[in-house]
Amino acid sequence: MKNNNAVFETENVEEMEQKPDYKNELIKRIDTKTAVIGIIGLGYVGLPLALTFAEKDFNVIGFDIDEKKIPVLNSGRSYIKHISEDRIEKTVTSKKFKAVNNFSQLVSCDCIIVCVPTPLDEHREPDISYIKNSGKEIANFLRAGQLIVLESSTYPGTTEEILLPLFESSKLEVGKDFFLAFSPEREDPGNESYNTSNIPKIVGGVTPNCLETASKLYDSIVVQVVQVSSPRVAEAAKLLENIYRSVNIALVNELKMVFSRMNIDIWEVIEAAKTKPFGYQPFYPGPGLGGHCIPIDPFYLTWKAREYDINTKFIELAGEVNTYQPYYVVEKAIEALNKFNVPITQSKILILGVSYKKNIDDMRESPALKLIELFQEKAARVDYSDPFFPKLPPTRKYKFNLHSVQLNYESIQSYDLLLLVTDHDDFDYALLARSAKFIVDTRNAFNSRKISGNNILKI
Secondary structure (H helix, E strand, O other), rough: OHHHHHHHHHHHHHHHHOOOOOHHHHEEEEHHHHOEEEOOOOOOOOHHHHHHHHOOOOOOEEEEEOOOOOHHHOOOOOOOOOHHHHHHHHHHHHHEEEEOOOOOHHHHEEEEEEEOOOOOOOOOOOHHHHHHHHHHHHHHOOOOEEEEEEOOOOOOOOOHHHHHHHOOOOOEEOOOOEEEEEOOOOOOOOOOOOOOOOOOOOEEOOOOOHHHHHHHHHHHOOOEEEEEEEEEEEHHHHHHHHHHHHHHHHHHHHHHHHHHHHHHHHHHHHHHHHHOOOOOOOOOOOOOOOEEEEEEEHHHHHHHHOOOOOOHHHHHHHHHHHHHHHHHHHHHHHHHHHHOOOHHHHHHEEEEEOOOOOOOOOOOOOHHHHHHHHHOOOOOEEEEEOOOEOOOOOOOOOOOOOEEEHHHHHHHHHOOOEEEEEOOOOOOHHHHHHHOOOOEEEOOOOOOOOOOOOOOOOO
């Protein structure tokens, strides 16, 4: 018996020695930059991430279901204004980056990063269909030794509750055969001070080995990796960042309406308050929330909180205040038109700017779209002008057949009211102030440029 046990133990040792050390093999490939990086989703998050890895000498394959993007990228062109064609052309020419829509090439990737949209559905509940579909594609081609990281903003638990079961169905073991983590995107389109490389990266792994491999991957391209104890913590951190902004923007939006009744300029109040060197951070009012994160992310948490019998009253109240802002703007516009005896049903209104923030070609969740809808419902004639959008592209919710109006004295004069929604630097504010019958400014754009006039109403 003793002899038989010795043989059995020897066989086990030999079997353990033969099992590949996937973690250290992958880390070695990352260290030597021989790891192939796959990026699923080549939008405002995925494309700059793919280019950053390629610029750090990794071979990158970008995956996208939009077939129109593939030839554009592979010819070195850009479809996002703040991402230069020079960056794309260099990485394509050096053969460090290519775009595909054939997901079977996932099998050749050592590290796969998911950067897909996470919108809300018509009931303002999370739509994680893009994450699920990406997960299914990965599961179809999953092999031992791969790292998968989810970057899409989502509710706490998504990585472990949605993706992990899909991958474990392959009989591979997480933390040993493959590695899974969450690392929230922190892109700020158009921000010239911060980019993918110099923004700290939060990483939460399903296991310690997952955390180590994901941290090693991001450490090769970013200034700092911030490790947290789990994917849930990383998912929650992303939501906190945007809920913090949503709540504070709601506060100043509510104060804007209160101070307006008191004949107090909210913008002047903010300028005064921000002179305090501690305990205060300025937030600014506007016509409504835009972008993918702030209008959407808070509702991912409120939805998940119901599973734990918690009503997130504070977050939902902030959402109500911010959602109301386009309606408030319409009310103010109607008041302004009434002073000139122009009924809203007979008015011509020009909206200035349809991007969700200035100087970018991104109109995701832009309040301008809701404003166009509200004015059209009131039978007003509505046009827009935006240097970044010659024609309004269709969105999931809106399909307007509108083209950007060229701004000159005659065209501006033809409108009863100009509504400044997005304060692009490309606008000629002096021309607008000189030519317009009346302007409603939701961004303090004219006053900040020291342009004033009786025809400008700041709200």
